[in-house]
Amino acid sequence: MGQQTLLEIRNLTKVFPGVTAVDHVSFDIRPGEVHVLMGENGAGKSTLVKMIAGIHGIDDGDMVLSGEVYRPQSVLDAQRHGINMVHQELSMMPNRTVAQNIFVGREPVKGKLLKQVDLRKMNEDSQALLDRLGVKVNAQTRTKDLSIALQQMVEVAKAISTDNKILILDEPTSSLTTPEIKALFEIVRRLKEDGLGIVYISHRMNEIFEIGDRITIMRDGKYVGTRRVKETSIDEIINMMIGRKLVQLFDRTWNKPGEILLETKELTGLRFRNVNIRVHAGEIAGVAGLVGAGRTEVAKAVFGVEPIEGGQLFFAGKEILAKGHSPQKAIADGISYLSEDRKQEGLFLEFSISDNIVSVALKDLFKNGLLNPAKQKKTADEYMQKLSVAAADAERTVDTLSGGNQQKVSLAKWLLTRSRVFIFDEPTRGIDIGAKAEIYALMDELVRNGAGILMISSEMTEVCGISDRIYAMHDGEISGELIRGRDTFTEDNVLAIMLRSGGERHELLPDKEEEALHDKGGR
């Protein structure tokens, strides 16, 4: 169509130790378009946009911005060229005002000699900007007093407060509710009309078709192709994202559920209340919900980390809250918790694989309280092999491993405890497809051998693909339940119960009805 080009990306490459994160990627961004970047986790999208935004250096290739070579030396340099990025994780100063957040790093000053910061101008300009974007926030509010959604809007406002050519949005809706997303899209459309080029990373198909103009798909760091949104389909996009290598990701053997292993009755804590969930032996119970819905808090409460203020918790029919609760007790009872944040909470990053694997089971493994190096080595080797951890030997430190292998090590750690209930919080976040399939297979093996799994996941395909039952959480409460055999597991159905707010209280089915369901065996 002879449309002009705003930013041309040519053979952009970024190499990290052991992996080529972005591998000779070329495409272009036009003014006034929303250009969606898609790909599985680890496909290199984030790395690519960080190169455009001046956060990562460029190892090879080049970029042309409005006809001139563009090679950002720093974030500041990128901003001077009119390129700004809104990060996936909020990057705000919680104790500062909205205005200070918007203008941080380039506060307006007055007076030649003293160069004092013009606080009034800062506040007024910020307010004008927020008003223009239709964001109903007082610029002098402290940022931490705003909801996540409003903070997100402030970040957008901050990013576009300079003369802008390109705005990069990295999964901006991952923690927003539907009306909040609508408000954000309204802003995006206005910016589009102003002629900005918008790079938009998202995993949500419906969003892409609503807001996107063109889609570029990446896989394993490589460019796969670019399509016009109007001329493509979900199926085509998924095929391009996954490639042909995917044979069978979710390979479940459906078991007849056994006794109830884990059950909560009206469990209430700081960020959740009246939670009734149930995990049977031999089944995977998925928990869907938006980030911030309280899923992780429930999991951590069951594991004894988050405080519990009311309700009951049963493990294999026994009430276990009566005499206080702690992770030590939970582990002794047979509950494992695989954290969603393996780097901060799940692993000792600078310890060896071997030390990490035995870290939870130390007491069981070395009965007399003395370490036995031979036994440790044997155990570590056994579990490394069992989970096919790809590393030269068990003495490597964990921080040198890829995400998938790190996750396997943290899994191994819990397998060694011989728990009966495993709580997996985002077990496949940020790992590649191959490792994902292995982890699903392992989960399947666990439940086949009589364990119960409670899996928190934000990936719909995963929740629908391997769960026996699905709980949805919304705003701290269980908003609905789907049971395989009774309900159909589709993304739409899960979304429907997920976004059903409050009001209807979720009650567990009476035991008999559940049994009847299982006996029907419509699995």
Next chain:
Amino acid sequence: MSGMNRGKGFIKGISGSMWAGIGLIFLFAVVIENYLGARNVMNILRNSSVLVVVAAGMTMIILLGEIDMSVGGVITIAATSAGLYLQSVETVTIGNVLLGVLICAAVGLAFGIFNGYMIGIRKFNYWLVSFGSMSMGFGLAKGITNGGVLSGFDTKFRWISMGEVLGLSMCIVWALLICAAVLFLQYRTRFGLHLYAIGDSEACALNSGINVRKTRFLAYAFSGLMAGLAAMLLLARTNSAGAAVGEGYEFNAIAAVVVGGTAMDGGKGGFKGTIFGAVFISAMKNGLQLIGLSNYWQQVLLGVVIIAIILYDVISTKLRVKKSLRRVYSDG
């Protein structure tokens, strides 16, 4: 509306530790005759003048979420250097006095620049570097004085602290001038705002294009300079210098900052609170002295009170955080 907010914020700002401080001072006022009399108040202010200057630098470092342990050592070596110089001249002229002032400032600044370079630019751990500087400061002072004490300086130099202008001691005048400059620097300049930014979220500051290294460097350099100026006031006021003159100032400065409401993990608080904290600590020491408590027991009690105040703040912050974490349900 914003005026109302500000009023509310002010009340909120002085709650917690400050109310405890005000309560204690009230207690002293009841127990001790003339505690709040003009003479004693002036005395308290004179005592707090040195502390508030040191604490001004410390505030900036703590706003970054770090600590400058070197200030006591820096005060000692700066005061000792200037003291040695002043004793070496036969008849002290105004020029000699100015040079003495300059020596204090220069020694302080030199240490500050060293700390700033190592911590800010080269990114060494702030504990190790500032402890090292502290040790160097005390050690150098001991070395050049052979562990002895210098005293008896010319009155021209001592005028810096002991002189009077409009009925105010010069050391108070100095403190007021420095406080005004620091208040401006911290609340009204980009440098000041960037200190908060880095302390609040270093990642965000970096992503926003703030030169974090340079800002940190300047903060430590400033803290060193403040320690140098404090050394000048101290030398002129106590009329003595030696290996122990600055001892304990790092602790008192940290206490003044924290009692004044600046959070140890950075990004919250500011110099306004520190001024209060410095005056409060001096008032307390003064009160304990007047009650007749020995120096040693003063130290113990000071520690207890400071821990109690900080504990109170920590607990109330925790409760507030817990409250903000709790979801607000419409029906319950």
